[in-house]
Amino acid sequence: MSTAPELRTPELRTVERQGLDVIAEADRKGRPRGLFWPWFAANISVLGLSYGSFVLGFGISFWQATIVSVVGVAFSFLLCGIVAIAGKRGSAPTMVLSRAAFGVRGNRLPSFLSWVLTVGWETSLAALAVLATSTVFRELGWDDGVLTKLVALVVVAALVIGAGIAGFDVIMRLQTWITVVTGVLTVVYVVLAAPSIDLGAIAALPAGSAQNVIGALVLVMTGFGLGWVNAAADYSRYLPRSSSTGGVVWWTTFGGALAPAVLVVVGVLLAGSSKDLNGAIGADPIGALTTVLPVWFLIPFALVAILGLVGGAVLDIYSSGLALLSAGVRIPRPVAAGVDGVFMIAGAIYVVFFAQTFIQPFQAFLVTLGVPVAAWAGVFVADVLLRRGPYAERELDDPRGRYGDVRWGAIALVVVGTVLGWGLVTNTYGVPSWLNWQGYLLGPFGLGGRDGAWAYANLGVLVALVVGFVGTLLLARTAVRRQESDA
Secondary structure, three states, rough: OOOOHOOOOOOOOOOOOOOOOOHHHHHHHOOOHHEEEEEEEEOOOOOHHHHHHHOOOOOOOHHHHHHHHHHHHHHHHHHHHHHHHHHHHHHHHHHHHHHHOOOOOOHHHHHHHHHHHHHHHHHHHHHHHHHHHHHHHHOOOOOHHHHHHHHHHHHHOOOOOOOOHHHHHHHHHHHHHHHHHHHHHHHHHHHHHHOOOOHHHHOOOOOOOOHHHHHHHHHHHHHHHHHHHOOOOOOOHHHOOOOOOHHHHHHHHHHHHHHHHHHHHHHHHHHOOOOOHHHHHHHHOHHHHHHHOOOOHHHHHHHHHHEEEHHHHHHHHHHHHHHHHHHOOOOOHHHHHHHHHHHHHHHHHHHHHHHOOHHHHHHHHHHHHHHHHHHHHHHHHHHHHOOOOOOHHHHHHHOOOOOOOOOHHHHHHHHHHHHHHOOOOOOOOOHHHHHHOOOOOOOOOOOOHHHHOOOOHHHHHHHHHHHHHHHHHHOOOHHHHHHHHHH
């Protein structure tokens, strides 16, 4: 996201003033391949290695985990690639373009969901950066206590909030440097960690059931592409309308999926080789990875871990600010990013200083929010595929325009998909306990109840996605044609 030739601008703005505005023709620039930089930088994080442990937690074999990881990552980022088409066509943020499917005011519901999701992600990434710093300090024999964590939190928050407030041009430049540095150091990490791989232990991993494979697939999808789909048009909106649609889809998908697909498989190899490492990742997903490193690489590892996590959090805070504005909060975009930063810091303090473990509330967060976001994604992806022309820019703000005030059909699909979806997922670890009401349809649907074989398959995410997608294809085709035919 930086000085890549295809995204070079004549002037660097210190603070971006664009909020929900449609990007003016004069400000549209670059080529689709420039999308590689922000998406790769945001997903090169070594957190991808930890997902290898998360996937094996479903009790599946190496080859099952590999297939699940590659397919889940690629498919989920393909959804992002499709949503990015809307950015090129409408030159507006994702959650503004979503108004075409949900209505101008009807879209406030998915905008709020998007805001919660992105704030949750930036909080998780910031907390992981702090925990990783603390663990590296401990491995070096330095103080890893409260003061170290507070200083790390201040530095991480300053980088994330500062870039989020500065906006698009600064983010694009920052992300290219993050891509280069983290890409090189991540390769070095993999080389250094390779001797820890025990092929015999990996071959001995028993195969899991179909339900376990589906559960792992859903986890990968929600942890990667579905976590970004609500922001996928926020960067393609700066491209000229004449940009290749196929190029937008490809570079978004490729940039987002390349690093995670490799890192998760490597993570499976590492976690499958050591039960101790596999168990330690649950409490400290990044810091636990230091146990396979020589001491001299701990400082570079801290750098790659923090920069990778910051790269993801920066994209999240930028998009969460836009989602907050789209939900109806009337403040300047830089202020919205600052407000989100306050929530990020508060959440990170809870995770770092008060939570007993990371993976338990994190997986509950992924699945619980993954259901309504999947339903929204199904609706919006189908809506994008039904359209053939650009959006009517001015009418995206007008409840009396062609997109209407509230489109109840789209909202109903999200509600139905969410109700069905939450009934078919479970709170895997029982933490937090107030989410244990989920899974209420597993018994009535003959799937064995909350303790049956399908309890942890998390079918609800897939069901919500299908309900939104198929429902929109069946019910919205005529409305979309009418919208595009209005002069």
